[in-house]
Amino acid sequence: MSEKFTTTNAGAPVASDQHSQTVGNDGVTTLTDHYLVEKLAQFNRERVPERVVHAKGGGAFGTFTVTNPEIANYTRAALFQPGVETEMLARFSSVAGESGSPDTWRDPRGFALKFYTSEGNYDLVGNNTPVFFIRDGIKFPDFIRSQKRLPGSHLRDNDMQWDFWTLQPESAHQVTWLMGERGLPRSWREMQGYGSHTYQWINAEGERFWVKYHFKSQQGVHGLSIDEAAQLAGSDGDHHIRDLYEHIEAGDFPRWDLKVQIMPYEDAKDYRFNPFDLTKVWPHGDYPLIDVGVMELNKNPENYFAQIEQATFAPSNFVPGIGASPDKMLMARIFSYADAHRYRVGTNHADLPVNAAKNADPHGHSYSKDGAMRYSFSSASTPVYAPNSTGGAHADAERAGDAGNWESDGEMVRAAATLHAEDDDFGQAGTMYREVFDDQQKAHILEQITGHVGAVKSDDIRERAIQYWTNVDADLGAKLRSNLEAAGAPEEAGEPGTGWEPAQV
Template identity: 55%
Template sequence: MSKSSKPTLTTEAGAPVADNQNSTSAGIGGPLLLQDQHLLEKLARFNRERIPERVVHARGSGAYGYFEVTDDVSAYTSAHFLGEVGRRTETFARFSTVADSLGGPDAARDPRGFALKFYTEEGNYDLVGNNTPVFFIKDPLKFPDFIHSQKRDPFTGKQEPDNVWDFWANSPEATHQVTWLMGDRGIPASYRHMNGYGSHTYQWTNAEGETFFVKYHFKTNQGIRCLSAEQGAELSGSDPNSHQTDLLQSIERGVYPSWTLYVQVMPAAEAADYRFNPFDLTKIWPHKDHPLIRVGRLVLDRNPDNVFAEVEQSAFSPNNFVPGIGPSPDKMLQGRLFAYADAHRYRLGVNHTQLAVNAPKAVATGANNYGRDGLMATNAYDRHAKNYEPNSYGGPVETGAPLSAPQPVTGHWGTHEAPQHTKDDDFFQAGELYRLMSEEEKNRLVANIAGGLSQVSREDVVEKNIAHFAAADPEYGKRVEEAVRELQEG
């Protein structure tokens, strides 16, 4: 193609650019001139090309695909996108590490975010979870402190074992998740080779108004594959972008990753007397109590055209529900209903929902409300449309139909601990997980824990953590203690 046949380079205002190789100067070799609008515009735009990274889940990858219903679950939910076998809904997925910054390695020992946006005809439904079914804490009041303990220390500028293990030592409810994290699934081989979980408990409501509590399980169809601590460290050094590369290349060559969605379902009336608190994010529901029910499959088949526009600016908010799906009394979920949306308003602006990746593209009218103006507002409105409600000019009106069923509440205001169920201690399920492991898995778990705990400078912090593992299972605690002492004395 000749130079003359190429499109014309322009400024932001659309004016043609005469020279994109040399700045305007006061004579040959002279100082540059303030009047060089093209130079100033390029430098000013360059200075503003980055936005604040996510405080957590900063390092991530994403892809588009679809969700297809394979089994009838209309007995449990009236959600339209789940209402008919064979129905497909466009979906966007973002996977991420949690603790490190945008430049961190993909193969770190860390939970993985597993966030999904379903572009349904009733609005966007966002499901924000992880690759583990539980989490470290059960109350959102502790979340900022937890994340501070896991991220870079403000003085040393690096992640400190003292901080990590001190928080866990003083938060016994973390024992279950620590056992997951330090076990074989702590470093997935790729995003394709890990499961995803809604982790929280959600509410489903069917067409008759019956309510159920559910947990989501996305089982990878590629099979679980994980890395050892040594493999993870080597890969982090040789290819920090390993998971991004794997996801991108697999989709580009037509090997589309997929997951099968199952749910556990609990009739709402059973929640109060269940042996575990069903709304405690540090607990699972054993499958023998509530077996997995198949729903459908998630397939990712298209890479984003622009990672910044579509992955970094993608915004997932667990308060984006659709009719038939709603929240539960899960405290961590309740906190995230606010925190996620607020984080996006800070990072991306109040109009981030107008960005293509976040817009409700399957809704016939798009977003239809009275929110106007603000930074980067792009939605076009009828010039005669009013920006208040109620009005007498034919603007959008409420339906009167709640998205989910109301739940009864009783009691007095106060800072209450969660009600205790018969098996609601912080260690039982961690011990159950440990006892499910093979001898080789136990050896690796103990080695991973001891590797971090032996670096802690305070002996009381070491002893508190060992006591947690011993409370989960005496053998578990003894083996960790022996491994830590051996490393300390070595």
């Protein structure tokens, strides 16, 4: 084995790894010790800003393989053609916690995927729930702030959470998911994944369809009890990161079956509720699941910072055959995610190896130019503007699939659409409670809600929370009121053993 010698970042030999350069008998350190300065300056800058949302997470590399050749009838996207295997990266995360927060706080889990397709990168950025708290991106900063920390005490606060939720009744469906067992998954391997939004697929003939993605865990779906989650938060805050890493290292590769719901394009116009509403699911009786393929994670990152922390996922990264829908949350995310990456990682984040496309021309023929840390570039004769008359790249709507377009027959408005008969906020949450939950799950969610709302100090917000759950289900609301009255004041409700968790959403 050849001997290795330390160098500076510029490749020059280093005199000492142990001692800085000094002058005189009293050992004054000199600024001419450029290696000392380089080490300290690099150390001060070795972090990038953590994600405002989804800060705590982990991930792995793997493959996605198409198993149903019939799926190509719905989309021309290269990664969904018969038998195609595509390299990919997955990142799982909590939503509200900071980068050092425990993995087992009650929270939705991010489920972000990057497919390195032959036509460029396709990013699918979802959660472990099929819905979300809000349906309009203009509310997103307010929602996240309500789940974070108070500006004065820097503590998380049940009043703040429930104040927002009860003033936004559209949150009821997602909060019902959150307060159930899906809010505390046992591991990332043992949870479902959803694209959540409605997307558009376009096939080779130009036919358009609306689609929802469902990733079904082959490991089963398992949750933690409140006590188990609390114990792990104290004993192993990185439980989910450790679990995924160790299973892959041992060759026990987690897998998910991808299934989709397909809605014919015209159905959306008069469906019984707005099919682009992120707070709603499509009943499987109306649009059954169709098999697509299998996702397998089989390779751990070699460097967490370079390959997971600097990985960037953006809903704006489409490929031919896949496009957006009139989902207002999706349209907001198409801007905000890519913009967050330009700030957090850098203008040229897409040049980093983990984010770079792997097709034949990984940087394509983009007219993006310069910016901090730019190192990929075309030849000097390549034009940097379009259109041009020198043989430079030009756009091709047919090749792109024209995926960003859909029909619009209305004026631009700020009010919510009222064209669908069942566009209420509590209906699907109530159906989930009454028809999906068994008796044990009903008991668990009542216990969880009792503890969480029991920590609310404001009488007005507490009363709104009771009405919130009464709107979901009258019997559930009545039981909640009875439990809260029996528990007494908020400071009494949080005694050890009651199972409540202080603001861990």
